[in-house]
Amino acid sequence: MKWGELEEEPCSMARTIGVIGDRWTLLILRECFLRTRRFEGFQSSLGITRHLLAERLKKLVRQGVLRRIPYQDSPKRHEYILTQKGLDLYPIMMAIVHWGDIHMVDARGRPLLHEHRKCGKDFHPVMVCSECGEPLLAKEVHTHPGPGARRNSPSAAPENPKAKTEAKAKTEAKAKTKAKTKATTRRRAA
Amino acid sequence: MKWGELEEEPCSMARTIGVIGDRWTLLILRECFLRTRRFEGFQSSLGITRHLLAERLKKLVRQGVLRRIPYQDSPKRHEYILTQKGLDLYPIMMAIVHWGDIHMVDARGRPLLHEHRKCGKDFHPVMVCSECGEPLLAKEVHTHPGPGARRNSPSAAPENPKAKTEAKAKTEAKAKTKAKTKATTRRRAA
DNA sequence: TCGTTAAGTTCCAATCTAGAACTATCGCGT
DNA sequence: ACGCGATAGTTCTAGATTGGAACTTAACGA
Incomplete structure (x- = not known):
């Protein structure tokens, strides 16, 4: 599963992980909440490489967690501040x-x-x-599907987040050993 | 910063990130809370590679988040269940x-x-x-150093769990060498 | 002019991850 | 007895990501 796919999953947790689920991003956000706003500030307090920092900041801005606002014009400089979406973290x-x-x-x-x-x-x-x-x-909470749950069509369920290994079954020649009638758990949606 | 170092940091957040701060670990834990317990269960519902799954499970067990319990003896089989430390997540x-x-x-x-x-x-x-x-x-909370705050610094920087680049020392000697050839391409931009 | 600050980029090497195959054990059907 | 399937890993290779350090651009101050 690639990072991009994570955000498409019918699971709020997977989607959130797609946004903040890596160590540097989490650490960058910690700094944000401790009031760090500038590139050098993040870099020196975290010891992250400049390359990754630039990448992560860009991603957080793209996702609306941070906003990049100019604080001087001469040599264009920006700082990164949490949006409401970011504060909600x-x-x-x-x-x-x-x-x-x-x-x-x-x-x-x-x-x-x-x-x-x-x-x-x-x-x-x-x-x-x-x-x-x-x-x-945890034991007092029961989860049940909501309106945004995945509805896997009874007849066609080719794109299931699970069963990754089967989806890639195009290496027919080599996969054939296993490609027998693989009586997988084929259940129909109620 | 490597994964190992993260757990040594004088910051509860960094330490926690050292344990659960990667996408697969978080996803594995989601499955744990949804009552998945076995290797194959995790593998097929997440689509994680077996290699990484084995690695992550081992790490979580080592850290006391999961416990590995045998559920049959014939061909030794185990399942992974959350410890109290894990449930606290x-x-x-x-x-x-x-x-x-x-x-x-x-x-x-x-x-x-x-x-x-x-x-x-x-x-x-x-x-x-x-x-x-x-x-x-967030704005109604003020953080201040506790008893476990950074040890080495005698000057005790107030409210600062950062400054971990200390050892890196800014590439002191070499930083000056680069200043040589920079004035060559000097031109103004309107 | 030099040196510095700030915010990135670029490059290469070292790690890590994805994907698929292989191993091992036992229980079962024929 | 033999092969098959289920379960839980391990191994291997190629490709993606990261770490580390240098380089770039732009403006300012001594």
């Missing part, structure tokens, strides 16, 4: 930081604390249900 | 899915809905402050 960042705070700290404790301006206290993020306000537990 | 997964639901859906709507067993309703996850219960906004 905040819960993801906090969830990641929190997991690290719980499971990856050494004996000395957390590297960074977070203070909530509203209540003035150091906090940790808690994910709750929008309907009842209770903290979410 | 749930908020990250939900945050990622939610962002996708908001920003990456097509006209048909969300591919997957989530029902909270406790209250019986379809919900979306909300991240709140553990202290006051209010939803978290």
Whole structure:
């Protein structure tokens, strides 16, 4: 699966991963939330190669997560700031930081604390249900298909995100060994 | 920065990214939360190459996110299940899915809905402050160094988990050599 | 004129990934 | 007994991605 395909998948998680699912992008976004805005700022604080940084920034701009705005004209210079779409990534960042705070700290404790301006206290993020306000537990959540779910036509299901290996079955001569009546799980959509 | 170094960083986010910060790992974890447990299950639903799948599973087991448990003895077979450490990744997964639901859906709507067993309703996850219960906004949060903040720097840079290029030292000696021939192609652009 | 800052580009070598084949074991059908 | 299929990997090669460092462009200040 290539990066491009990821965004076409009928899965919000896959699509999001297509946007932020690589280590440098995530780190760049961390810097954005720590108020870094300029190319050199990202480069020196992350130690990313200039080449990749330019690439990733371009991609984030293309995807509407960052906006590139000029801050001087003389030699055209720009800075990168989070759009609303980018700011909305905040819960993801906090969830990641929190997991690290719980499971990856050494004996000395957390590297960074977070203070909530509203209540003035150091906090940790808690994910709750929008309907009842209770903290979410994986086992208390049941998933079911929504309106955007994949409807695989009963007769024609050639482009399935799964079964990649079969789709490429054009190497007929060599693949024939396996190409027997491969009684795969052929199920029809209800 | 290599993958290994990431986990040494004095930043919970970098450390977490060292564990789950690549596209396949995230996708594998999605499958785990959707109750996939076996090698073939992951392979066929994700279309990941067997080679990478084996590698990633091994890494997740090493890091304590998954546990490898035998489910039959004849030809030794194992399945991979989430440990508590792995289950704790749930908020990250939900945050990622939610962002996708908001920003990456097509006209048909969300591919997957989530029902909270406790209250019986379809919900979306909300991240709140553990202290006051209010939803978290990026601008209402202030970060400050905690006990595990960067060790070596005596001058203790305030709020700065960065500055990791220290060893690189800007290519000091060579940086000056290049200044030689640059004035040759000098012309003004209207 | 030199040196510096800022934001990229370009180039080559080192890694990593995709895709397909191969290995190993056991249980089954004939 | 023999071959087949299912499961879980491992190996191999070619192509894609990354890392590292130099080079470019443009303007400013000493």
